Amino acid sequence: MTTLRRFRQVKLSKVKVLKREDYTPDLMLMWVEKPEGYTFKAGQYCTIGIDGIERAYSISSAPYEDSLELFVELVHPEEGGVLTPKLWELEVGDSVTIRPRPKGIFTFDPKYSSQLLVATVTGVVPYVSFLRQYLHDGMSGHRFFVLMGASYHDEFIYDGELRRLEAEHPDLVTFVPTVSRPNDPLNGEWKGEAGRVNTLLDKYVAEFGLGPENTLVYACGHPGMIESVKEIMLPEGYEVKEERFWKED
Numbered sequence: 001m002t003t004l005r006r007f008r009q010v011k012l013s014k015v016k017v018l019k020r021e022d023y024t025p026d027l028m029l030m031w032v033e034k035p036e037g038y039t040f041k042a043g044q045y046c047t048i049g050i051d052g053i054e055r056a057y058s059i060s061s062a063p064y065e066d067s068l069e070l071f072v073e074l075v076h077p078e079e080g081g082v083l084t085p086k087l088w089e090l091e092v093g094d095s096v097t098i099r100p101r102p103k104g105i106f107t108f109d110p111k112y113s114s115q116l117l118v119a120t121v122t123g124v125v126p127y128v129s130f131l132r133q134y135l136h137d138g139m140s141g142h143r144f145f146v147l148m149g150a151s152y153h154d155e156f157i158y159d160g161e162l163r164r165l166e167a168e169h170p171d172l173v174t175f176v177p178t179v180s181r182p183n184d185p186l187n188g189e190w191k192g193e194a195g196r197v198n199t200l201l202d203k204y205v206a207e208f209g210l211g212p213e214n215t216l217v218y219a220c221g222h223p224g225m226i227e228s229v230k231e232i233m234l235p236e237g238y239e240v241k242e243e244r245f246w247k248e249d
């Protein structure tokens with residue numbers, strides 16, 4: 001009853017879709033208005049909805065930016081998707097609801113000089129926000145190692161931005177994208193790393209010269225990947241922060 005009452009008291013605002021970019025049939029970036037006074041920390045998520053159906057979306061824009069940028073994967077109705085098929089119908093100028101406050105503790109922890117950021121597909125979102133805000137704030141003294149996995153190379157989406165940051169700030173950003181299906185014809189032109197991102201941890205931890213005393217590990221996205229990262233890194237003494245986007249059945 002208490003929960004229900006609290007739920008009813010949440011005052012939702014309506015925000016307009018400002019821009020939309022479709023990258024594959026199942027992956028899009030969407031920018032929505034940031035409500036007046038909406039403040040968040042890089043790595044937090046917003047809760048948006050349509051017709052009373054609400055879901056969480058990590059925010060890839062940085063707190064200093066004017067709008068909320070979201071990277072959304074379509075879960076088809078036959079796979080159980082409810083809100084995302086509705087999001088796919090949206091056009092610029094349409095509205096979604098948004099809860100008044102962001103949530104989440106999957107935020108940048110500056111205590112560690114090395115930040116190992118592991119993601120699958122949309123799980124890269126919090127890291128994009130970390131890096132944009134970090135550079136905007138003119139911070140220094142940290143290194144960010146982004147290890148990013150996807151089945152197909154066209155699912156990276158933020159690879160252009162991450163490669164540019166790596167080129168412009170080689171002492172700050174290292175970006176390693178990997179495809180888990182290198183032999184699939186759709187990855188025919190892929191020349192980069194291959195294998196599931198969790199299976200490459202040992203290799204890259206050694207290559208980057210990381211140790212648990214000054215490295216924080218973040219894992220975001222696929223729940224199976226997160227479990228595997230924890231199984232590999234926790235026994236080595238690393239602290240692992242996690243954000244699961246869904247539960248495995």
Ligand SMILES: Cc1cc2nc3c(=O)[nH]c(=O)nc-3n(C[C@H](O)[C@H](O)[C@H](O)COP(=O)(O)OP(=O)(O)OC[C@H]3O[C@@H](n4cnc5c(N)ncnc54)[C@H](O)[C@@H]3O)c2cc1C
Pocket residue numbers: 045055056057058059071072073074075079080081082083084085104122125243244245246247248
């Ligand atoms: C903290 C948090 C942050 C999130 N951030 C993002 C984000 O940045 N981008 C994003 O696309 N999603 C994100 N999600 C997932 C999002 O909230 C929705 O669950 C997702 O968009 C599917 O919504 P839906 O209503 O269509 O399906 P739901 O009713 O939410 O889920 C239907 C079924 O699909 C499963 N499922 C949900 N997402 C996926 C997926 N990507 N792949 C495979 N199965 C899935 C669910 O476990 C469930 O079994 C986040 C979730 C959480 C908890």
